[in-house]
Amino acid sequence: MNVICILYVCQNTTACSLQKIDKDRRIISCLQCFRPQEMLPNHLLRVCMKNQTSEERNAEVERAKKSMKAWTLRGRTWDYNEMVKRYPDEACRQALLEDLRERHFLILNDPKDALAESSPPGAAVETHNKKPAQPTLQDCQRVLRVSKADMLIIHRKLLDQQHVEEDQRTLFRYFCEAILVLRYFQRPEAVRAFKASDWINKTNVDGRIDMEVQSTKQSAKFSITEEDSAMLDAYFLKIRPGCMQDSQDDQGRFFLSKQGLPVGNVTSDLRRLHEQYDLPSFSSQQARRAQITMAYSSSDEPADERRVRKQKRGRGPADQDDRDFGAFLLQFPATASSTPPTKKKRTAAGFPPDRMFYDRWRSVQLAKREELLLSQCSRRPPSVSKVSRLIQKEAWTGNCPCPEDVVAKWRPATRVQVESDPWIITMIQNQKWTGLALKDFGTKGQGVVATEPFAMGSVVCDYHGKVITGAEGRKLVESIKGDMGYLFFFHAAGRDLCVDAETFPCECHPTENTMGRRINHSSKRANLRPVHCMMNFPEGQRDVILFRAKRDIHLCEELLFDYGVKRKSFRGEAINLDWLDE
Ligand SMILES: C[S@@+](CC[C@H](N)C(=O)[O-])C[C@H]1O[C@@H](n2cnc3c(N)ncnc32)[C@H](O)[C@@H]1O
Numbered sequence: 001m002n003v004i005c006i007l008y009v010c011q012n013t014t015a016c017s018l019q020k021i022d023k024d025r026r027i028i029s030c031l032q033c034f035r036p037q038e039m040l041p042n043h044l045l046r047v048c049m050k051n052q053t054s055e056e057r058n059a060e061v062e063r064a065k066k067s068m069k070a071w072t073l074r075g076r077t078w079d080y081n082e083m084v085k086r087y088p089d090e091a092c093r094q095a096l097l098e099d100l101r102e103r104h105f106l107i108l109n110d111p112k113d114a115l116a117e118s119s120p121p122g123a124a125v126e127t128h129n130k131k132p133a134q135p136t137l138q139d140c141q142r143v144l145r146v147s148k149a150d151m152l153i154i155h156r157k158l159l160d161q162q163h164v165e166e167d168q169r170t171l172f173r174y175f176c177e178a179i180l181v182l183r184y185f186q187r188p189e190a191v192r193a194f195k196a197s198d199w200i201n202k203t204n205v206d207g208r209i210d211m212e213v214q215s216t217k218q219s220a221k222f223s224i225t226e227e228d229s230a231m232l233d234a235y236f237l238k239i240r241p242g243c244m245q246d247s248q249d250d251q252g253r254f255f256l257s258k259q260g261l262p263v264g265n266v267t268s269d270l271r272r273l274h275e276q277y278d279l280p281s282f283s284s285q286q287a288r289r290a291q292i293t294m295a296y297s298s299s300d301e302p303a304d305e306r307r308v309r310k311q312k313r314g315r316g317p318a319d320q321d322d323r324d325f326g327a328f329l330l331q332f333p334a335t336a337s338s339t340p341p342t343k344k345k346r347t348a349a350g351f352p353p354d355r356m357f358y359d360r361w362r363s364v365q366l367a368k369r370e371e372l373l374l375s376q377c378s379r380r381p382p383s384v385s386k387v388s389r390l391i392q393k394e395a396w397t398g399n400c401p402c403p404e405d406v407v408a409k410w411r412p413a414t415r416v417q418v419e420s421d422p423w424i425i426t427m428i429q430n431q432k433w434t435g436l437a438l439k440d441f442g443t444k445g446q447g448v449v450a451t452e453p454f455a456m457g458s459v460v461c462d463y464h465g466k467v468i469t470g471a472e473g474r475k476l477v478e479s480i481k482g483d484m485g486y487l488f489f490f491h492a493a494g495r496d497l498c499v500d501a502e503t504f505p506c507e508c509h510p511t512e513n514t515m516g517r518r519i520n521h522s523s524k525r526a527n528l529r530p531v532h533c534m535m536n537f538p539e540g541q542r543d544v545i546l547f548r549a550k551r552d553i554h555l556c557e558e559l560l561f562d563y564g565v566k567r568k569s570f571r572g573e574a575i576n577l578d579w580l581d582e
Helices: 011-022 039-046 056-073 080-086 090-102 112-117 124-130 137-159 166-181 190-193 196-200 228-241 266-276 284-297 305-312 317-330 345-349 356-375 384-394 405-410 415-419 422-430 472-478
Strands: 077-079 107-110 204-206 210-214 220-227 437-438 446-450 459-462 468-469 486-494 495-500 528-537 540-549 575-577
Touching: 039 056, 056 405, 077 080, 080 090, 080 107, 080 190, 090 107, 090 415, 137 228, 137 266, 137 284, 166 266, 166 284, 166 446, 190 210, 196 210, 196 228, 210 228, 210 575, 220 228, 220 317, 220 356, 220 384, 284 415, 356 384, 356 405, 422 459, 422 528, 446 459, 468 472, 468 486, 468 540, 472 486, 472 495, 486 528, 486 540
Parallel strands: 077 107, 486 575
Antiparallel strands: 204 210, 210 220, 437 446, 459 540, 468 495, 486 495, 528 540
């Protein structure tokens, strides 16, 4: 038996984390602080309305519930067809779509759905009306990520021989079943048929745990990680024996109900696990499809060729090939740094000796390598020579991306990518944005010019200053009348925020001439668009205003953005962008 070391998270939150899964509480956002709350009445009592009466708090709870209901009914669903009409700019629309998906909005007529069906480019918007959106592999596997911390706590308790409640044991079994279905794409009937002897006969090959599951229809060979194996082992050694009863015939199955019978319905168990975490449920079929789609979309085989290949072989064999290629990828993960599987290894693992899977594997790896290179150029499109240098640094010996292709594939980062981009985070921290210079513009005072071109969508710099939230920021803006353009007031995520760039130099950069505050106003010639982001700094999230290029910006061009000034003649009013987060 392998000794597995798992890092436990939330060690001192054991009790409260596990309590969370006991009750299925609605999360309701507090309309005072705009933060989601699991127990709003308690929160209001202790934090946001501690000085008010209980009647006032009850009324506030009702108001919040109504608001949540209204949002669920109307606000959570977006129709892609409507977005196409309202937001004609493709790049911005895609960024918005990405953002909405990431935040769990429900997208009607999602073009991804059409992509999954490999329909021709351009047909997506017209043909997707009839089908529900195809979830991504990430969506399908979300429940494994979300529940992991709780499962690690149960796992540790099991190993430490501590008491684990009955429902926690059952939940742990659901999780183990979900591992096999959602991570290793086993069919529910195969998981149901999985035998204790299959588990006992598993072998450890170079850190991967190989096993074979015999179901009535077919047998499936696959290998799992040591970490997943540790979870299944804890179930097998610590939970399953407690379920066995002399009076029941368990048929030697691995997964048993608490009455000691083979589990009846793996799909229902998965649904219950999803319900426990308030997540939409995904079937094993959706997970398998998502996995195939992912393998395809990360392959650089043109969509047309894929379609022709599928058509030639007919639907059945093509699907079988895709499944086999999925198994091939599980056996030989294609990362940017992995070495390609040799013919000997491929055949030893039971795959055909020809190059078909090998070539597809290389395509997947090439796409990953391109992705890796592009992730190092998040601010602006790289030059061919920069990509060549990055490739050289990686010292790949074969299957190298072509620098020109990488340059052509550059796209502006989505908001979610920007919010965690290490380079942008460093620039905000040290205020050493490159490609910018100060210039005197006479009556306007100083302004900022581009010393390098910026492609549309590039992140140019931030509007730096102390962020003041709520009424205090509004008061600050109102108290300063007239010639004043260093307060950036806006409304985002339901809150009033004000960036104070008037206090200069700022506390955090006493010696830096921060650039964002020097950018002048123009409503007609604006080439920058301010965007509100919640940047993920190592010490936590923070509100930041970033400027992105609205169009390609040329060398020596002055950078300008629209302060949102209503009056015709600009007199230096505070920047006032109520619409920023709409
Ligand atoms: C955020 S600052 C911009 C940098 C400023 N020009 C400087 O020298 O520090 C805003 C101030 O710049 C000036 N300004 C900005 N845009 C202007 C414009 N289009 N016309 C005239 N003055 C402008 C106004 O004095 C305004 O209060």
